[in-house]
Amino acid sequence: MLATALALILCLQSGSAPTTAAPGAKPGTERWIVLFKTRGFDLGQYRRAILEREPASIVDRIVADLDRAALADQAEFTAFITGLGGKVVDHWWLINGCAIEIAPAQLERVRRHSRVDKLEPDREIGIPTAPLPIKTSTNTNNHRADGLQLRGIKGKGVSVAILDTGLDSDMANTRRPHATFYPQGDINNRTGGGIAGSRMLANVAVGKALGPDDVLGHGTAIAGIAAGARWNSGDASDDGHAPSATLVGYSVAETRSGGSSSTTLTAAWQQVARDRAKYNIVVANNSYSGSPDPTQSTQQALDSLVLNADVVAVVSAGNTGNTQVSQSAANGLAVAAVTDNVKQVWPSSSRGPLVGDLKRFYPDISANGVDIVMPKADDEKSELTMSGTSMAAAQVAGATALLRSTNPKLTASEVKAVLLASTEDISKRNSTLDRNAYGMGYLRDDLAYDLVTGKRNGLVTSRELTTTTQSVSVNYPVTKGQAYTVALTWQRTRLTSSNWSDLALSVRSGTQQIARADVPRNLYEKLTFVAPADGRVWIDVSAVKLDATKVPFAVAAMEVPGPFVTPTLTKFGSGCPGSGRQPGVSTVVPQQLSAKFGSTGTSVGLGYTRAHRAQVIYSTAATPSKFSAGGLAFRIDNDIFTAPPSNYWIDLEINLGYSKTTPTTISSSFAANISSLANVLGRKRIQLPAVSGANRDPKQWAVLIPFDRPWAYQAQSGKCLLVETIKHNHSSSYNYEYYYVDLAYDASASYGSRVYSDSLNTTTGRVGTGYATVLGFLGSGGGGTTPDLSGTAPDIGKPCRLTLEKAAAKSVAILLLGTSDQKWGFFSLPLDLTPLGANGCKLLASIDGLLAFPTGASGEGSVDLWVPFDASLIGGKFFAQAFVVDVPANRLGLVFSNGVAGLIGGQR
Numbered sequence: 001m002l003a004t005a006l007a008l009i010l011c012l013q014s015g016s017a018p019t020t021a022a023p024g025a026k027p028g029t030e031r032w033i034v035l036f037k038t039r040g041f042d043l044g045q046y047r048r049a050i051l052e053r054e055p056a057s058i059v060d061r062i063v064a065d066l067d068r069a070a071l072a073d074q075a076e077f078t079a080f081i082t083g084l085g086g087k088v089v090d091h092w093w094l095i096n097g098c099a100i101e102i103a104p105a106q107l108e109r110v111r112r113h114s115r116v117d118k119l120e121p122d123r124e125i126g127i128p129t130a131p132l133p134i135k136t137s138t139n140t141n142n143h144r145a146d147g148l149q150l151r152g153i154k155g156k157g158v159s160v161a162i163l164d165t166g167l168d169s170d171m172a173n174t175r176r177p178h179a180t181f182y183p184q185g186d187i188n189n190r191t192g193g194g195i196a197g198s199r200m201l202a203n204v205a206v207g208k209a210l211g212p213d214d215v216l217g218h219g220t221a222i223a224g225i226a227a228g229a230r231w232n233s234g235d236a237s238d239d240g241h242a243p244s245a246t247l248v249g250y251s252v253a254e255t256r257s258g259g260s261s262s263t264t265l266t267a268a269w270q271q272v273a274r275d276r277a278k279y280n281i282v283v284a285n286n287s288y289s290g291s292p293d294p295t296q297s298t299q300q301a302l303d304s305l306v307l308n309a310d311v312v313a314v315v316s317a318g319n320t321g322n323t324q325v326s327q328s329a330a331n332g333l334a335v336a337a338v339t340d341n342v343k344q345v346w347p348s349s350s351r352g353p354l355v356g357d358l359k360r361f362y363p364d365i366s367a368n369g370v371d372i373v374m375p376k377a378d379d380e381k382s383e384l385t386m387s388g389t390s391m392a393a394a395q396v397a398g399a400t401a402l403l404r405s406t407n408p409k410l411t412a413s414e415v416k417a418v419l420l421a422s423t424e425d426i427s428k429r430n431s432t433l434d435r436n437a438y439g440m441g442y443l444r445d446d447l448a449y450d451l452v453t454g455k456r457n458g459l460v461t462s463r464e465l466t467t468t469t470q471s472v473s474v475n476y477p478v479t480k481g482q483a484y485t486v487a488l489t490w491q492r493t494r495l496t497s498s499n500w501s502d503l504a505l506s507v508r509s510g511t512q513q514i515a516r517a518d519v520p521r522n523l524y525e526k527l528t529f530v531a532p533a534d535g536r537v538w539i540d541v542s543a544v545k546l547d548a549t550k551v552p553f554a555v556a557a558m559e560v561p562g563p564f565v566t567p568t569l570t571k572f573g574s575g576c577p578g579s580g581r582q583p584g585v586s587t588v589v590p591q592q593l594s595a596k597f598g599s600t601g602t603s604v605g606l607g608y609t610r611a612h613r614a615q616v617i618y619s620t621a622a623t624p625s626k627f628s629a630g631g632l633a634f635r636i637d638n639d640i641f642t643a644p645p646s647n648y649w650i651d652l653e654i655n656l657g658y659s660k661t662t663p664t665t666i667s668s669s670f671a672a673n674i675s676s677l678a679n680v681l682g683r684k685r686i687q688l689p690a691v692s693g694a695n696r697d698p699k700q701w702a703v704l705i706p707f708d709r710p711w712a713y714q715a716q717s718g719k720c721l722l723v724e725t726i727k728h729n730h731s732s733s734y735n736y737e738y739y740y741v742d743l744a745y746d747a748s749a750s751y752g753s754r755v756y757s758d759s760l761n762t763t764t765g766r767v768g769t770g771y772a773t774v775l776g777f778l779g780s781g782g783g784g785t786t787p788d789l790s791g792t793a794p795d796i797g798k799p800c801r802l803t804l805e806k807a808a809a810k811s812v813a814i815l816l817l818g819t820s821d822q823k824w825g826f827f828s829l830p831l832d833l834t835p836l837g838a839n840g841c842k843l844l845a846s847i848d849g850l851l852a853f854p855t856g857a858s859g860e861g862s863v864d865l866w867v868p869f870d871a872s873l874i875g876g877k878f879f880a881q882a883f884v885v886d887v888p889a890n891r892l893g894l895v896f897s898n899g900v901a902g903l904i905g906g907q908r
Contacts, residue, residue, distance in 0.1 A: 021121035022261055024101030029086065031122035032107070033262055033297045034077070035097040035496065036115045041069040043093070047308045050276060051411070059277035066093040074098055077115060084109060090263060094270040094308070095300040095495060099263040117496060120297060125260045126289050136340045137225070137368040138241060140797050140869045143395055144446040145241045148402060153449065155242025155401040157408070159201060160227045161275075161284035161311070163268045164219030165258045166212045166251030168377040169195055169203040178220060180228035180375040181247060185237075194246060199227075201279050203249040206268040207260060212251045214377045216258040221374035221384050222287050223247055225394035227401060228375055236373045236383050241398025241445065245405065248272075248279050252288070260288060262298050269301035273309040281309075282404040285397035287316040287390030290327030292355045293498075299328040300495040306331035307491050312404075312412045314397040316389035317363035318350030326350050326362065330500070330523055331491045333416060334362060336438050337369025337392040341798075342645075343426045345437045346370050349389055352436035357498070360521035365423060366438040367395035371610075371735055387735065399445045407452050413489045414460050417556035420526055421487035422447035424907055428566070440487070440526050451558045457484070459557040463541070465503065466550050470543040476557055478531035483560035486539055488517075489524045490553040501551045502544040509537050518544065528560060565874050567793035567905025569647075569800070571898050572821065573830060575786045576841035578886040578895030580807050580859040585633050585701050586779030589721065590622035590744050590751040590772060597698050598744035598774050601637030604756050605725050605773060606650060606688060606703065607739035610732075613765065614756035615673055616772055617659045617666050618721040622751045625715045629656070629680075631706040631858065632723075633776030634741040636695035642738040647792040648688050649801075651728040654681035656711050659722040663749035663772075668764045670755065675719055680707040683728055685862075687790065687803055688739060695742070701776050703741070706858030720752075723775065726760065742774040785859070787813075787897035789882050796906035797869035804897060807859040808886040815853065815863055818846030821879045821899065837891030844899035845879035855884065867904060876904045 021030035046062050070093040071078075077098070078088045086102035099122060102110060111119050138145035148154075168178035176187065176196040183189040183199060190197025203212040214220045224231070227247055228240040250268045252260040265288065272284050284305065290298055302313050313332035318325060327334060337346040345351075346369055352362030369392030376384040396419065403415055410418070423441025430438055451458035463472045478484060486507060492500035504518035505525035514537065515529040531537065541553055588594035604614050632654060657677035659666075667673050689702050713721060730737055744751040752772030757765035791802035804813055822829055824846035831843040855861040867873065879901050886895040 022124060026101060029101040029103055031099065031101055031261070031263060033097060033099050033120045033122055033266070034110065034116055035095070035118040035120070035297065037117040038115070039073050039096050041066070041073060043308045050308070050310045054277065056277040063274050069093065077113065080113060081110070090267055092266060092270055094273050094304045095266065095297060097297055118295070120262070122261050122263045125262065125265060126258070137372065137395060138238065141341050142368055143241070143399065143443050145399065145402065147446055148449055149239060149243070153402060153406060155227060155245030155405045157280070158282045158401050158405045159246045159248055159279045160242065160397060160401050161248050161250060161272045161281045162219055162223045162226070163250045163252055163265070163272070163284060163286040164222055165216040165253040166205070166214040166219050167200055167203050167223055167247065167249030168214045168220040169200060169249070170213045171380065172378045178231065178375060178377065179380045180220070180224050180231040182229060183244070185229035185231050192246070199246045201246045201248050203251070204271060205251045206271055207252050207254040207264045209254040210251060212249060215253060215256060217377035217384055218258055218287070218390065219249060219251065220377040221386065222285060222390060222394045223249070224375040225372065225391060226285060226398035231375045231380050241395065242401035242405065245401045246279065248275060248281060262296070265298045266301045269298070269305050272311060273305050276309045276311060281311055283312040283314060283397050283400040285314045285394055287393050289318060289325040290315070292323050292326050292328050292357070294328040294330045294492070295496055295498055299330070302327070302329060303331040303492060303495055306412050307493060310412045312400045312415050314393050314400065316393040319348045319388050320350055321348055323350050323352055323355045323362055326354070328354065333364045333396055333419065335389055335393040335396050336363045336366040337387065337389045338366045338426065338438065338442065339370045340368050343429050343442050345430050345433055346387065349437070357521055361435050361519060364439045365396060365419060365441065365443060366426065367392040367443040396443055399443055399448060402445060403448055403452055406449060410452065410460070411462060411554065413491060413552065413554035414462060414556065416524065417487045417489040417554040418448050418451050418460060419443065420489070420524055421485050421556040421558055422451050447558070447561065451556060456559040459555070462552060462554045464550050464552040465541065465543045465546060467546060472541050474539040474555055475536050476539050477536050478534070480531050480534045483528060483530050484557060485526065485528045485560050486555065486557040487524060487526045488541055488553060488555050490551055492523060493548045499547060501547045503551070503553060504542045504544050506540045507537050508540060509533065561907070562874065565905040567795045568903045569791050569793045570901050571790065572901055573842065573844040573899045575788070575897040576838065576895055577784045577786045578808055578884060578889040580785040580787065580809065582785040582806055583630050583704065583706060583778035583858070585776035587624060587627040587629065587777040589618050589775050589777070591624055592622065593744055593774050595698055597638045598742045600743050600745050601640035601740040602743040602771070602773060603738045603740050605727070606634060606741060607644065607737045608727070609758040610730055610735050611728055611760050612756060612758045613670065613724070613726050613760055614754060615670060615722060615724045616752055616754045617661060617663050617673060618723070618752040618772060619663050619750055620715065620720060622772070623713070623715070623721045626713055627777060628710060628712045628779070629707065629777035630710045631704060631778035633701040633705070633778055634703040635698065635701045635774065635776065636691055637740040637742045638695050640740045641691070641694040642740060644688065644691060644737060644739045645732050648731055648737070648739065649685050650688065650730045651683055652681065652686050652705070653679070653683045653726040653728065654705070654707070655724040656680050657722050658716055658719040662720055663753035664769070666753045666755055666767055666769065668755055668767050670763060670765065673722065673755065677722065677724065678711060680709055680711045681705065682708055704778060706778065706860065708857065728760070744772045744774055746770050787882060787884055787895055789880070789897040789900055791900060794865070794867050794902045794904045796867050796871065796873055796904060799864040799866050800902065801862055801864050802880060802900065803860070803862040804855065804882050805860045807855045807861070807884045808889070808895065809855060809857050809859045811855045811885045813853055813855050813861050813882050813884045815851040816845055816847050816881045816883070817849035817851070818879045819848055820846040821901065833892065833896070838894055838896065839890050841894070841896040843881070843896070845881045871906065873904050874906045878902045
């Protein structure tokens with residue numbers, strides 16, 4: 001079912017919005033939405049009741065009056081539609097409109113009606129989908145909600161509305177909700193106040209074709225990110241951002257694939273407004289596609305909800321790379337998807353400017369949305385993994401619940417200003433992109449919380465501009481040399497128009513203007529400035545254009561945390577030779593390509609998906625009659641090249657043996673191809689070398705992987721060489737990664753054929769007849785190698801792995817850690833160790849710490865240094881060098897490697 005949904009949604013998002021209407025319930029009719037020019041009532045009383053936090057009973061009476069007012073106001077039009085043989089299927093008050101079913105032949109008469117301002121087709125709307133656990137999203141390297149939760153800040157007292165495929169209110173026919181909706185994820189804890197004692201206060205079927213119980217799993221997954229609790233004891237399960245908040249589900253799904261319509265979504269936004277006071281809903285998440293046109297019905301409804309019900313509306317930016325079917329969400333927040341940890345924009349995340357409004361930047365903010373592991377509907381023992389801006393939007397919705405539970409007096413505009421002011425700058429991590437990819441930055445729960453609680457010199461305030469007062473100034477204390485950020489937000493009030501207020505933001509010290517921001521088409525501004533002196537500055541908000549006599553606005557300001565520091569690890573100095581043996585390529589298969597490249601390249605094996613399995617069967621003509629192998633080598637391709645990420649590693653397993661089948665009879669079943677198979681490399685983390693360009697020398701083998709145990713090939717009648725590689729994981733945040741190596745192709749399969757799968761849980765794969773990776777098998781090599789020390793860059797809160805290669809086999813290595821590469825006590829560095837009997841060896845780093853680790857059969861070894869999550873370490877340096885016990889090498893019996901210098905990076 002999920003595959004069907006994804007296919008439908010991709011189809012829906014492949015182009016511009018359709019102009020034909022969906023069919024009506026009565027044969028021969030179509031569903032259309034009517035937007036009126038005027039009406040005889042407004043939402044002023046409702047808006048005041050919400051902002052003044054009137055009891056739900058009072059709001060309910062106001063809503064009932066609005067229901068009656070809408071019916072009465074549209075009574076004449078309803079009779080008109082009935083006279084045309086049509087039907088009004090929904091009356092709205094959140095926007096000035098209704099939904100009708102009418103025969104296409106009558107549309108022109110409807111369009112000419114004196115009250116009709118606009119007719120729009122009721123069109124289908126899909127879920128923008130495309131597959132980090134939640135626990136990664138909320139940890140100290142990402143949105144940092146975990147630290148707030150440890151302090152008891154979990155969203156208690158507020159509700160999150162999820163407009164999606166419903167919520168799992170009947171988990172696997174147990175007649176109770178999924179565990180993620182219970183307090184602490186405990187189904188026996190019935191103190192949640194909602195359905196069967198859960199935190200799910202209600203689950204409403206707005207889409208009439210299906211019930212409210214989640215039929216697809218999308219809504220349950222989204223709710224898990226925003227406000228779910230840990231649903232099982234597995235490592236992937238975790239709390240969402242606001243695990244103590246309550247939830248209200250609004251199922252807008254009308255098909256088994258999760259599809260909805262403009263009519264249903266408009267009705268859902270109105271239902272949220274109806275329930276706003278009853279359930280104390282403070283944020284609503286809708287991870288569906290939509291329209292970039294702000295005057296379209298669903299977008300009017302969304303913006304009206306924010307304006308009148310004071311609910312923060314959060315939407316997904318879209319997964320098509322463009323904004324043709326993205327939601328306008330002018331008063332809301334549209335969210336881009338980025339990877340965890342490295343915070344790079346997901347390639348499919350939709351990017352502005354917004355279609356139809358090229359001066360409007362889009363999206364507004366970014367959050368984790370790649371390979372998110374979430375609760376799975378009807379299955380509490382497992383998880384659902386997906387990627388997309390749907391998941392990113394839920395992160396922002398959850399953070400909003402945390403903020404509004406912390407300070408219930410915050411308005412929707414103030415929360416939006418806080419979220420935008422407190423983002424982390426990820427521009428350097430996305431140097432080829434701009435704000436039309438990642439918005440105003442990356443969501444940070446902790447900084448937003450600090451801002452609303454007054455830490456970091458936080459300021460949150462609301463004022464208004466009027467036609468007579470077109471400039472307002474706010475006083476703000478600053479410290480010389482400190483950087484500050486300021487965000488300004490306001491809302492559009494004329495929902496039927498795409499013309500709205502334009503406010504400018506500036507900061508001045510005395511009469512000197514320090515910074516200014518004035519983007520004409522976004523309903524917010526943000527700027528950063530450095531204080532020129534101790535004292536106070538003025539934050540000035542001025543009107544460029546107003547769309548109403550009064551335009552309220554919100555301002556949020558705070559100290560800017562230190563900038564992101566890129567971690568680095570660089571080699572310096574040189575080591576001295578020991579008795580280690582460096583294996584070299586002694587055999588190449590296909591043997592015809594030992595001195596020339598294959599015809600193409602492949603990422604299967606070292607790149608491709610995060611986990612996959614591949615078998616290559618080589619023809620007897622492509623292999624020598626016998627050879628011995630101590631390892632495997634790959635060469636970078638000569639014409640297909642994509643730069644892999646820095647410090648890229650894979651978890652790899654290698655098996656060698658003989659096949660039952662041949663390159664021309666290769667089976668899609670992995671087991672059917674195997675005659676015998678030996679494990680030569682157990683699952684091991686392999687650090688792959690950085691690649692800066694295509695390979696120009698076929699004798700240059702960049703990747704050398706020693707085996708755990710040697711293996712010998714001897715040609716056998718009726719059998720072929722079988723090489724199996726199993727990739728269990730990789731360091732990239734993307735599910736797909738591209739590390740291209742040389743590949744031979746011949747349609748006749750004279751070299752070989754392969755079968756591969758992008759999953760480790762399947763017994764079959766895709767056959768590629770005639771495709772054979774060019775491999776080098778390592779011989780014993782020569783002696784006298786110099787130990788080589790390398791590793792990953794050190795980042796706070798992460799392990800830094802230092803790897804030693806080319807050392808003496810099965811020996812003991814010692815890692816020296818120091819704070820200087822210039823002095824060690826009374827000694828200047830480098831210090832020549834020749835007088836001690838270690839000819840040509842030098843001490844390159846001060847000895848302030850020692851760590852011992854073993855070397856393997858191929859002279860390799862590694863050690864992990866855990867860098868604490870401590871912002872004070874950012875920018876700090878360390879120096880390291882390794883020495884190895886190598887008695888045959890020299891009189892001292894020790895051999896030294898090169899040094900490495902580490903710069904600790906991270907985000908404060």
